[in-house]
Amino acid sequence: MSDNKAVGGKKRAAVLGSPIAHSLSPVLHRAAYEALGLNEWTYDRFDVDEAALPGFLEKLGPEWRGLSLTMPLKRAVIPLLDEISDSAASVEAVNTVLFEENGRRVGDNTDIPGMLAALRERGVGQVERASILGAGATASSALAALPRICTGEVIAYVRSAARADEMSGWGERLGVTVRTAPWEDAAEALRAPLVIATTPAGTTDALAAAVPEHPGTLFDVLYEPWPTTLATAWAAHGGAVVGGLDLLVHQAVLQVEQMTGRAPAPLGAMRKAGEAALAAR
Incomplete structure (x- = not known):
């Protein structure tokens, strides 16, 4: 994908799943945006189950650049995509959706x-x-x-x-x-x-x-x-x-890089934010 920072206006990303309140993804991605100076980027969480997923995707506007997916959506999203990576196909699981400028939805798996x-x-x-x-x-x-x-x-x-x-x-x-x-x-x-x-x-x-x-x-x-x-x-x-936080941070690093077009993502800042969020729970 191209460097989305060069495209004007607000950029959006989010994590979807059900339940989703526990997700650390917003903490990690927002820490990355702050470290990279991506002030136009926002990252939210939405409680979305399999039945609601098609409608949610259809309502997304051109400002959307990517989604992180957790259970129970990693397999349910596949029929709704235009393309999935070999990595995602190998385990029939998509944890990352990228929205290309031509409107195509591309799925990947950054867990592996x-x-x-x-x-x-x-x-x-x-x-x-x-x-x-x-x-x-x-x-x-x-x-x-x-x-x-x-x-x-x-x-x-x-x-x-x-x-x-x-x-x-x-x-x-x-x-x-x-x-x-x-x-x-x-x-x-x-x-x-x-x-x-x-x-x-x-x-x-x-x-x-x-x-x-x-x-x-x-x-x-x-x-x-x-x-x-x-x-x-x-x-x-x-x-x-x-530990699991190591996995969570490293897969989020890859998501940030793919969604924003900026690399390398700030691993240290993302891990520090994740550790602080867990310590506060």
Whole structure:
């Protein structure tokens, strides 16, 4: 996209989802606009569900430049777009919509490259094995990212046979060899050089007692509450921890760059704003 700063008038962006009141995206994007001097840009949040999404999109005017999407809209938006990126198509999930000047709606997924960027920032460039805890949408993004950094086996620890089939299916789609194992064996997951926890709050608490003596890297995608019980135990054993805020900031950095045409986005300012907002909750 062209540098939208050069186009006169107000520019708008927002995050959509339901529920949406908890979203940190406005904090992160507004911090970026302030640091970049983009005084004509605004970023809001709207509670929009799947049924309301088509009507919401139709009402947007030419001042709109982009949307961030959270659940339950990441898949529902796809039929409403003119084009989606290979990254978004690979996991059937769009978290970013860009409005081109000719009116085309283009969907992308910044969760996958954001995950890789968060790991690289903590020095994780390549691992020989990886474990995934969980089998939801974030787990599929992790599975899409792992081929770029994992040279060996990927094991997903899941709660049901249906989830196991789902992860195996994603592996086939993505060209990743993934082995599934029952959740009861999840303590074994912690011995991998990279462990990606994608489960809801509290799910991994019981695993804290099983953290190995010399752990590798834990990527826990939660950011509230933080730190999780598992992340606290991991750090106490000297392991590296990447958190959900790291992922949120890195994927938002990519969104800001795509929506505004300005790069690099101010990672430090965005993270600082996110940390302050979480601390105030």
